[in-house]
Amino acid sequence: MNRLxxxxxEELLASLKRGDERALGMLYKLHFPMILHFILSNSGxxxxxxxxxxxxxxxxxxxxxxxxxxxxxxxxxxxxxxxxRQWLKKLAEKSRYVGKVEDFESFxxxxxxxxxxxxxxxxxxxxxxxxxxxxxxxxxILEDFFIHDFTMQQITDKMGYTNADNAKNQxxxxxxxxxxxxxxxxQNE
Amino acid sequence: xNTMNEYEWIERYAAGQxxxxxxxxxxxxxxxxxxxxxxxSTHQVLMDSLKLYGNRSQLKKKxxxxxxxMAKDTTSxxxxxxxxxxxxxxKRHLPTMAVAASVAVITVIGTLFTMxxxxxxxxxxxxxxxxxxxxxxxxxVTQRNIASAVPEIQPEVRPVSYSATGFMxxxxxxxxxxxxxxxxxxxxxxxxxxxxxxxxxVKEVYSDKLSDISILKITDPDFTSTVRVSYGFKIKExxxxxxxxxxxxxxxxxxxxxxxISSKTGFEGDTTAYQISIPVNPGNSGGPLLDEKGNLIGMIxxxxxxxxxxxxxxxxxxxxxxxxxxxxxSLPEPVLLSGKNYVKDLKRPxxxxxxxxxxFNVKVYHQK
Numbered sequence: 001m002n003r004l005x006x007x008x009x010e011e012l013l014a015s016l017k018r019g020d021e022r023a024l025g026m027l028y029k030l031h032f033p034m035i036l037h038f039i040l041s042n043s044g045x046x047x048x049x050x051x052x053x054x055x056x057x058x059x060x061x062x063x064x065x066x067x068x069x070x071x072x073x074x075x076x077x078x079x080x081x082x083x084x085r086q087w088l089k090k091l092a093e094k095s096r097y098v099g100k101v102e103d104f105e106s107f108x109x110x111x112x113x114x115x116x117x118x119x120x121x122x123x124x125x126x127x128x129x130x131x132x133x134x135x136x137x138x139x140x141i142l143e144d145f146f147i148h149d150f151t152m153q154q155i156t157d158k159m160g161y162t163n164a165d166n167a168k169n170q171x172x173x174x175x176x177x178x179x180x181x182x183x184x185x186x187q188n189e
Numbered sequence: 190x191n192t193m194n195e196y197e198w199i200e201r202y203a204a205g206q207x208x209x210x211x212x213x214x215x216x217x218x219x220x221x222x223x224x225x226x227x228x229x230s231t232h233q234v235l236m237d238s239l240k241l242y243g244n245r246s247q248l249k250k251k252x253x254x255x256x257x258x259m260a261k262d263t264t265s266x267x268x269x270x271x272x273x274x275x276x277x278x279x280k281r282h283l284p285t286m287a288v289a290a291s292v293a294v295i296t297v298i299g300t301l302f303t304m305x306x307x308x309x310x311x312x313x314x315x316x317x318x319x320x321x322x323x324x325x326x327x328x329x330v331t332q333r334n335i336a337s338a339v340p341e342i343q344p345e346v347r348p349v350s351y352s353a354t355g356f357m358x359x360x361x362x363x364x365x366x367x368x369x370x371x372x373x374x375x376x377x378x379x380x381x382x383x384x385x386x387x388x389x390x391v392k393e394v395y396s397d398k399l400s401d402i403s404i405l406k407i408t409d410p411d412f413t414s415t416v417r418v419s420y421g422f423k424i425k426e427x428x429x430x431x432x433x434x435x436x437x438x439x440x441x442x443x444x445x446x447x448x449x450i451s452s453k454t455g456f457e458g459d460t461t462a463y464q465i466s467i468p469v470n471p472g473n474s475g476g477p478l479l480d481e482k483g484n485l486i487g488m489i490x491x492x493x494x495x496x497x498x499x500x501x502x503x504x505x506x507x508x509x510x511x512x513x514x515x516x517x518x519s520l521p522e523p524v525l526l527s528g529k530n531y532v533k534d535l536k537r538p539x540x541x542x543x544x545x546x547x548x549f550n551v552k553v554y555h556q557k
Binding site: 021024025028029032050054057058061062120123124126127128131142143146147148172175176178179182183186 | 196197231232234235236237238239240241242243244245246247248249251252253254255256258259
C-alpha cells in the first residue's frame, strides 16, 4: 500500500491504463480529502464532494484509457482542476456561484477537453435515464449483452427463454425501444 | 427495410464480426443506401453511449466501494481527512472567532482602562488640590474695552491679575495671606470697604513657600495704625466638629462662610492643616478661619475640587510659629501681635462687624 503511495505519476497512470483496480483505489483514496476540503469550503456538502470527485476520477480513468491522452500536469492537479471546473458548473446551475471560489491547490484550465467532457456527460446522463425508462427485462438483457458481454445463449438461459432466437428477437425489440428513447432524450439535450 | 435481420447486419458490422466477404457486400450496400448509412451511424452513437454508460456505471460501483473502504479506514485516511477538516473548521469559524477574540480583547483592555481610570480618580480625589486665588480675566477684558473705547486716554491702569483675601495680624500694619497669592507679583494692594474704600500698598516682607504663608507690610505713608486687632489667636488644636467660620473676598464684597472642622489633617494628611467643611471659592485664599469665640484657628489655603465641601486651612499654630521665626533684623519693625480677644463675648454678627475692618481684599498685579 505504502509503496503504491510513493509511485510516481507515470507508473500510476500506466497501472490505471492496465485497469489495475488497486491503483485506482489508491488514487481514489489519496485525493478525496483534498476535494472534500475544497467543496466544503465552497458551500458544498460531503455528498456533493463525493459526486464531483467520482466524476473527476471517471473522467481521468476514461481519458487514461485513450492512447492519445497525455497528462501535462500532476495527477493531483488534474483531479483538482476537473473538480474545480465541475463544481463551478454545479454552483452556476444552483445559482450559488458568487464569482469566486476558494482555492487550495494550483490548477490548470481545461479548454480543449471541455466540450468533450460535456458531450460525454450528456451521453451518459441521457443513456442512464433511457435505461431507467426502458424497464425490465429489456434493461437486463441489453446490459448483459452489450455491457457484460454475455452470449445470446447465456442470456437465453438466464432469462428463461425457450430458445436463442426468441431471446434475440426480444433483444432486438429492446434495442429499438432504447434507441427511440435515447435519441429523443439526446436531441432534447 | 428496418428489419431485425438488417439490424443484425448493422450490429455485426459495427462490432466487426462480419467476414471479409460479408463486409464488402455490406459496405457496397452502405454506399448505395444512405438511409442504411445513417442507421449505422446512429447505431454507433447508441453503442458508444451504451458502452460509456456501462463503463461508468461499473466504475462508479468500484469507486463507491473505495469510498466505503475509506470511510471505514479511520486510521490513515482519517488523519488526512482530519487535517483538512481542521482547515475547514478554521476557515468557517475564523471570522466568528476573530470577532469573539476582539470583543474579549476590548473588554479586557476596557476593564483595565476603567480600573485604571477609577484608580486615578481615587488619586485625584487627593491630588485635586486647588488654590483659591481668583483670576480676574473679566476685569482685564473690561478695562481693555474701556481703554479702547477712549483712545485719547492712555491705559495707565494695569489690570489686576489675582484677587484673594488677607487679614491683619498686627496693628502696626502686618497682614498675612497665602504665598501662592502674591507669588510672582510685581505689586500688591489691599482694599477694605468699610465706610469708605481704603486702599493700601503692601510689601511682601516674609514668605514661606512650604507652608504657603506670606507676611505683608503696609507701606503706604497714609496708613495710621488706628485699627485694633480684636480677635484672639488659638494655638491649641481645634476639635473635630467644632463650628468655624471665615470671611473672604470670593467676589468684590465680603462673603461669610460657615462650617466645621472635618478633619485634623489637611491635604494628603498634612498635619499642619485642617480639613474644613466651608463653602469656599477662588478668592477665599488667605482668609481667616475663626472659631465661635472669634479666635483665629487657621487660614484658608485651598480646596479639593474632586470632593464636595473639602476645604483646607493652615493651622494658626504654624502661622504664629512662622511669624515668630522671622529674623527681627529682616523686618522694618517688630510684629506686634495682640494677645487679647475683644470679641469673644459678642454674637456672631457683632463679631463680624468688629472683624471686617481687619480683613482685606488682596489685589495682585503682575507685570506682563
